[in-house]
Amino acid sequence: MAQSHVLREVIGAYAYVVLWMAVSSSVILFNKWLLAFSGFPYPIALTAWHMLFCSTVGILCVKGLKVVKSHNMSGHDYLRRVMPIGVLYAASLWLSNSAYLYLSVSFIQMSKSLMPGLVYFSGIALGTERFSRATTANMALIAFGVAVCAYGEVNLPLKGVAQQLTALLFEAARLTLVQLLINSKGLQMNPLQSLYYISPACLLCLTPPLVLLELRSMMRDADLNLNPAVLLANALSAFALNLAVFLLIGKTSALTMNIAGVIKDWLLIFCSYYLFKAPVTALNMLGYAFCCAGVAVYNYMKLKMIQAKAALSTGKDAEKGGGGLSQAAPQLTADARSPTASTPAPAQAAPADYTSFRSKEDIMEEIRRLQLALISHDSSRPPDTKDN
DSSP states (O other): OHHHHHHHHHHHHHHHHHHHHHHHHHHHHHHHHHHHTSSOOOHHHHHHHHHHHHHHHHHIIIIISOSSOOOOOOHHHIIIIIHHHHHHHHHHHHHHHHHTTTSOHHHHHHHGGGHHHHHHHHHHHHTSSOOOHHHHHHHHHHHHHHHHHHHHOSOOOHHHHHHHHHHHHHHHHHHHHIIIIIGGGTOOOOHHHHHHHHHHHHHHHHHHHIIIIIIHHHHHOTTOOOOHHHHHHHHHHHHHHHHHHHHHTTTSOHHHHHHHHHHHHHHHHHHHHHHHOOOOOHHHHHHHHHHHHHHHHHHHHHHHHHHHHHHHHHHHHHHHHTTSOGGGSOBOOSGGGSTTOOOOBOGGGOOGGGSSOOOHHHHHHHHHHHHHHHHOOOTTOOOOOOOO
């Protein structure tokens, strides 16, 4: 019975992974087709439509059906905590969708390998990360891989590259602000709550550029293919991706999600090649191999660091509850701060940096935040901050 239960759990977990990979890939390919090939080349309008749809669903789930609870956030807190995230997220989605007009899906996926490095440097700038030579060298490896991808790209308009890189910068800043303004304040938001709070902020931020830059052109465009059924299906697919993420979180490890993300990116590269005839060169493949290696090493380092902190916190709790059993509490030496260290040292050797320990709940939230970071790079995906 126990073995069959474990088998069912494993099959269920990997079914969620396959579901997420399929839905995420479908959303990306759908957006590319809609913007670049269907006769609807208006990325701001498409993003605003997604946010309008997500806002409606969020309000219906929170206020109407009461599927999830509201945080009863005050207007002042909303402006101070949610609106900055909404501004950055709206800019990120706008520019990343605009890049589909100029760049291939394969290159866009390759460029997203820069996200860990951008989040890392954004965290250093805003005080949520510490500088590490090993991590910086790893980020340089990823950047080198993306540069090789760009050099091997057959068609690489600078406007599209600028839009994609700027979108990644905005997204990195958004993820860091989520940690500072939402997570650090103890506000836990699952994806449905995030729809309710962040989608309206995004829609509000997208309205001025929509009116100033695209609305007049859309009204004058005689060739505009505005198919309500297609737009509804596109919005539903984006919402389905949000639900897939909701189901996935907590069912798999961050390492499994990292591997699944790499497999998904490779599948998208080949799907883009066959569906949109986007050329893929040997240099592209070589550069992306560098990117995959760098991202894998980075996530391994992060996981080892989180595991070390979790073990440290568990040992400290055991020491408190066990009446001075200090030998059961593994402490990190100064050298053990590197992600590869695992040998415990005596309690008195603990450095000053670790005199204040985070709770197990905080460490588990960091593990889940790493999981979200691995899956949050799909453009036009409804916004999420943190799972319950």
